[in-house]
Amino acid sequence: MGAIDSTDLAGTHEVVSIDGRTFTCRIPLDLGLLAGDLAVIDSQGRTRMLGQVLDLELDGRLVICRGRLLADVGDDGTLGALKPRPFGGGALQRAPKELVEAFDRWAKADLVVGTVRVDDGSVPATLRADGFNRHTFVCGQSGSGKTYALGVVLERVLAYTDLKMVIIDPNADYVRLGEVRPEATGDAADRMRRVPVEVLRSGSAADEPGARPLTVNFRELSRKNRAALLRVDPMADREEYSALRRILTAGDLKMEDAQEYFALLSANDDPVSLAIAQRLENLGLLDLSVWSRGRLSCVSQFHEAERAVVMDVSGFSDPRERSIAALSLLDDLWANRESREPVLIVIDEAHNLCTAEPADALEEAVTDRLVQIAAEGRKYGLWLLLSTQRPSKIHPNVLSQCDNLMMMRMNSPGDVAELGAVFGFAPPSLLAAAPTFGLGETLLAGRFSPLARIAKMGERLTYQGGADVDVPRSAD
Numbered sequence: 001m002g003a004i005d006s007t008d009l010a011g012t013h014e015v016v017s018i019d020g021r022t023f024t025c026r027i028p029l030d031l032g033l034l035a036g037d038l039a040v041i042d043s044q045g046r047t048r049m050l051g052q053v054l055d056l057e058l059d060g061r062l063v064i065c066r067g068r069l070l071a072d073v074g075d076d077g078t079l080g081a082l083k084p085r086p087f088g089g090g091a092l093q094r095a096p097k098e099l100v101e102a103f104d105r106w107a108k109a110d111l112v113v114g115t116v117r118v119d120d121g122s123v124p125a126t127l128r129a130d131g132f133n134r135h136t137f138v139c140g141q142s143g144s145g146k147t148y149a150l151g152v153v154l155e156r157v158l159a160y161t162d163l164k165m166v167i168i169d170p171n172a173d174y175v176r177l178g179e180v181r182p183e184a185t186g187d188a189a190d191r192m193r194r195v196p197v198e199v200l201r202s203g204s205a206a207d208e209p210g211a212r213p214l215t216v217n218f219r220e221l222s223r224k225n226r227a228a229l230l231r232v233d234p235m236a237d238r239e240e241y242s243a244l245r246r247i248l249t250a251g252d253l254k255m256e257d258a259q260e261y262f263a264l265l266s267a268n269d270d271p272v273s274l275a276i277a278q279r280l281e282n283l284g285l286l287d288l289s290v291w292s293r294g295r296l297s298c299v300s301q302f303h304e305a306e307r308a309v310v311m312d313v314s315g316f317s318d319p320r321e322r323s324i325a326a327l328s329l330l331d332d333l334w335a336n337r338e339s340r341e342p343v344l345i346v347i348d349e350a351h352n353l354c355t356a357e358p359a360d361a362l363e364e365a366v367t368d369r370l371v372q373i374a375a376e377g378r379k380y381g382l383w384l385l386l387s388t389q390r391p392s393k394i395h396p397n398v399l400s401q402c403d404n405l406m407m408m409r410m411n412s413p414g415d416v417a418e419l420g421a422v423f424g425f426a427p428p429s430l431l432a433a434a435p436t437f438g439l440g441e442t443l444l445a446g447r448f449s450p451l452a453r454i455a456k457m458g459e460r461l462t463y464q465g466g467a468d469v470d471v472p473r474s475a476d
């Protein structure tokens with residue numbers, strides 16, 4: 001890119017930096033700068049710098065502008081690491097498009113997920129693929145475009161990385177993640193066409209020809225979780241808990257589902273075994289459609305899969321089935337954590353599974369596992385990507401472990417302020433804009449974004465939803 005002409009820097013805005021890392025100045029409103037914008041700062045005779053405006057405050061007819069310095073800009077426009085030094089009396093202008101793009105390249109952000117408005121048009125909104133080795137939180141009002149936006153992000157991650165992922169999909173929104181739209185062209189679409197996506201279905205969709213059912217092998221649940229499912233408490237139900245332990249460790253039982261387990265327990269004349277059998281029956285666990293009954297379990301299917309597995313839990317009629325399916329996979333990922341095979345664990349509508357207030361032992365088991373993965377999973381390559389419209393329902397210990405934030409429209413400024421306290425890395429001025437976002441607009445902040453900024457999400461390469469139903473047109 002060309003050098004920046006000093007004559008553009010009309011007048012001086014008294015840009016001052018006393019720490020060499022942040023700056024303050026007074027600018028006229030018509031300079032057109034908004035919070036989040038990048039600006040070129042000319043500190044009179046010294047190297048130019050690139051900075052980001054983070055806060056604007058009206059002061060009479062001027063605007064007090066505060067921001068942080070990002071990089072040094074050479075005479076030829078190349079970017080270099082910031083060499084912090086104090087200065088005073090500089091001038092500032094909006095950074096031209098080329099410089100914003102150069103900054104993204106310099107910050108190694110190359111997953112294009114949308115666009116960012118700049119003075120002279122727009123530039124691609126990019127994310128750093130490397131930044132997904134952290135936990136990510138997506139939030140926004142219902143209908144703000146979370147599921148769509150998450151789809152855009154997942155497509156780019158699938159197209160440009162080798163990261164394996166599992167998507168727990170409560171509304172069958174991702175069951176066509178493997179189908180690239182014929183009209184989608186370009187490198188990302190071509191790459192996405194080569195990505196294998198396995199889809200596991202539940203309910204009646206599982207019975208459709210060619211469908212792979214989403215099932216759980218009863219044996220694959222940990223001992224503790226089987227007890228949780230049976231509501232056997234280790235202290236309150238000491239005898240049953242220890243019997244459960246004993247029976248399950250006796251020999252190499254080939255029980256795949258609760259039915260077989262029930263048969264085994266009922267055949268026993270020991271009263272404790274019978275009591276457990278009654279629990280299975282009375283809790284209605286025998287008839288759940290989730291048990292594998294000889295079919296391949298979701299854990300086995302995930303092990304066999306090369307890249308992405310979508311677990312469509314929308315068809316389960318009993319909410320426990322969703323928890324059982326999630327738990328079996330999360331337990332398996334945790335049990336194999338030493339293999340350090342990176343996995344992105346995506347959960348849409350995450351308040352269902354990672355709830356701050358679990359209603360029973362089963363929900364608690366799922367939440368506990370997610371809290372553990374949030375706290376310790378990172379070093380094993382287990383990274384969470386959670387999406388919700390109800391951030392206050394998510395367990396706080398999970399929320400506080402997220403280093404990446406995607407915030408879409410949030411109507412309540414109170415909710416936004418609460419999240420601001422958790423996500424200290426997101427600039428308050430950008431968070432405050434969340435109630436005004438349109439469909440598909442989002443704040444991107446944290447490690448995966450080269451800058452905290454507001455972007456408009458790009459188009460999906462694949463289809464959202466199980467079956468898009470067209471409005472029937474009249475024939476004439």
Ligand SMILES: Nc1ncnc2c1ncn2[C@@H]1O[C@H](COP(=O)(O)OP(=O)(O)O)[C@@H](O)[C@H]1O
Pocket residue numbers: 140141142143144145146147148149439440457458464
């Ligand atoms: N960036 C976008 N461009 C076009 N349509 C979008 C975009 N984002 C969302 N939509 C559409 O808006 C509707 C709501 O989006 P969705 O992602 O389901 O919202 P949420 O998950 O936040 O409830 C859907 O019909 C979706 O296809």
Ligand SMILES: [Mg+2]
Pocket residue numbers: 146147148348
């Ligand atoms: Mg959604």
